Amino acid sequence: MKTPLVSMPAYAFTLILGMAASTVQATVVDLTTNNSGTISDGTNTVTFVFDKLQPSGTGVLDPFLRIQNDGTEQGYNTTQFNAGDYPFDEKHGVWTHDVLFSSMQVIDGFYNFVLDIAEGGNAPESLLSLDGLRFYAATTGGQDTTVLADLGVLLWDMDGAEDSYVLLDGNRDGNPGNGVSDMLMQVPEIVFAGVDTGTNPYFILWSQFGLQEDADADAVEGSGSANSFEEWALLGEGDDGGPPQQVPEPAMLFLMGAGLLGLGLARRRKSA
Numbered sequence: 001m002k003t004p005l006v007s008m009p010a011y012a013f014t015l016i017l018g019m020a021a022s023t024v025q026a027t028v029v030d031l032t033t034n035n036s037g038t039i040s041d042g043t044n045t046v047t048f049v050f051d052k053l054q055p056s057g058t059g060v061l062d063p064f065l066r067i068q069n070d071g072t073e074q075g076y077n078t079t080q081f082n083a084g085d086y087p088f089d090e091k092h093g094v095w096t097h098d099v100l101f102s103s104m105q106v107i108d109g110f111y112n113f114v115l116d117i118a119e120g121g122n123a124p125e126s127l128l129s130l131d132g133l134r135f136y137a138a139t140t141g142g143q144d145t146t147v148l149a150d151l152g153v154l155l156w157d158m159d160g161a162e163d164s165y166v167l168l169d170g171n172r173d174g175n176p177g178n179g180v181s182d183m184l185m186q187v188p189e190i191v192f193a194g195v196d197t198g199t200n201p202y203f204i205l206w207s208q209f210g211l212q213e214d215a216d217a218d219a220v221e222g223s224g225s226a227n228s229f230e231e232w233a234l235l236g237e238g239d240d241g242g243p244p245q246q247v248p249e250p251a252m253l254f255l256m257g258a259g260l261l262g263l264g265l266a267r268r269r270k271s272a
Contacts, residue, residue: 027164031183032127032172041160047110047186048166052173054181056116056233061181063116063231065205066095070227074132074208076151077232078143087146091229098141099203101195105236110186112235113205117182117228119170124222126171128230132208133158135191137200151204156191165212167220205232 029037029048036049055061065077067089075090077099083092090096104111119126138152145151158164168182192203213224 027162029164029166032123032167032169037166039158039164039166041157043160044156044188044191046156046158046188046191049184049186050172051114051182051184052180054114054116054184054235056114056179056181056231061114061116061231061233063095063233064097064099065207066091066093066229066231067207067209068227068229069225071213071224072208072210073225073230074206076136076143076204076206078204079141080144085144087144095231099205099234100201101137101192101197101203102201104192104203104234106189107236109189111189111192113185113187114181114233114235115168115183115185115230116180116233117168117170117209117230119168119226119228121226122171123169124220125226126169127220127223128168128170128209128225129212129220129223130158130166130168130207130209131211132206134206135187136204136206137192137195137197138202138204139200141202143204148206151206152200152202153195155195156187167212167223207232 027039029039031037031048031050034050036047038045038047040046065075067073067075068091069089073089075086075088075096077096078086078090079096079098080086080090080092086092086096115130117128119128134148134157135155136152137155143151166183170182172182207230209230210224212220213222
């Protein structure tokens with residue numbers, strides 16, 4: 001005779017599910033106090049680095065995606081000829097455009113992206129959360145869909161393994177606004193290694209900001225967008241899909257600056 005199964009009360013089952021859910025923690029990369037952190041989609045890991053070494057601003061940084069809205073904002077790089085044709089909060093102009101994989105350069109095994117946020121003032125007003133980040137390989141450029149799944153082949157998703165976000169401070173160590181970069185993102189070459197660029201020649205980056213300001217629990221005060229624009233640029237991207245430019249790495253930029261400073265001091269001593 002089989003032992004009868006003992007049914008579990010519904011409230012007990014609900015309690016167990018709640019306990020299990022509470023153990024799942026989001027991956028948070030806090031670049032307001034830390035210098036770097038990583039997020040994995042379950043297969044590949046992307047590194048996020050606090051970075052104030054890249055000069056930025058209009059006419060200096062060459063972005064491929066600029067997003068602007070108040071509170072929360074999202075968007076992806078695409079070329080549109082009319083401002084009203086953009087799918088989300090993308091800014092119309094040369095700052096937002098299609099990118100070909102053939103124009104992207106690998107530096108020391110990584111694709112290096114720069115993020116510049118225009119959150120001024122002091123914390124918490126200068127904070128901003130990066131809550132969504134995805135990379136796609138697309139067959140066509142000039143897309144205007146609001147359905148992300150229709151963009152193309154998903155290559156990496158910040159929330160692929162668990163809910164994750166990056167917390168940024170536009171005024172960490174001074175230099176607020178758009179004068180210098182705020183974050184360097186290093187994407188390992190393997191993330192894009194399997195892309196058939198003959199079929200899917202276009203690279204698309206989608207990102208979303210500001211959700212932690214309105215989070216139901218553990219909200220991060222001041223982390224919403226202050227109606228200013230955020231922009232992404234790619235180190236080593238060629239102009240208009242042409243051969244990639246040689247762009248110094250962050251460490252090299254620092255050494256170059258130190259060298260120029262030393263040269264200036266030497267000239268001053270000589271002239272004295």
